[in-house]
Amino acid sequence: MSDGREAGTERRRTRVQEAITTATRDGTPLTASAIARAAGVDRTFLYRHRDLLERLHAAGIRSAGEMPERGTVTRTSLEADLANANARAARLSARVQQLENRLSRHLGNQAWQESGLGSPAGTEELRQTIIQLEQRNIELAQALEERQAELDAARAANRDLTRLLNQRG
Secondary structure (H helix, E strand, C coil), X not given: CHHHHHHHHHHHHHHHHHHHHHHHHHCXXXXXXXXXXXXXXXXXXXHXXXXXXXXXXXXXXXXXXXXXXXXXXXXXXXXXHHHHHHHHHHHHHHHHHHHHHHHHHHHHHHHHHHHCCCCCCCHHHHHHHHHHHHHHHHHHHHHHHHHHHHHHHHHHHHHHHHHHHHHHC
16 A cells, blocks of 8 residues: 555656656746646645755756746845735734733723722612612601601690690699
């Protein structure tokens, strides 16, 4: 089984080497994708076999005596990559700063709550309880006034009755 696998690998390696030779002779692009496609293998095959990839790069350098071909690294492409990387770094830096500010606010609010200086979690519930107690207090004060008025009336009636009894007697 391993012999069959090794034989298949050798056949693919031979096809890649022939594709590199043909591409160099015909002047077609010497990129990993183009060679893999021409050889009928996956691009990862080239990356797993470093010697084939180095041979591809060497062939690309030899044939690059003229104008750079598609897929070849140039100063302009490197500058564009650097500009893109710098822009991405700036965006990521802004996002990190935004997240740090958000986290800082959240942790600050949490510390404020835990310190007891901030409003308690059940503030609304406490307000409702206070309102109910104030209403109950008003009701009790009114009931006390009514009882006081009744008591005053009863005392006055008692005085009047006591005075009448004393006058008769």
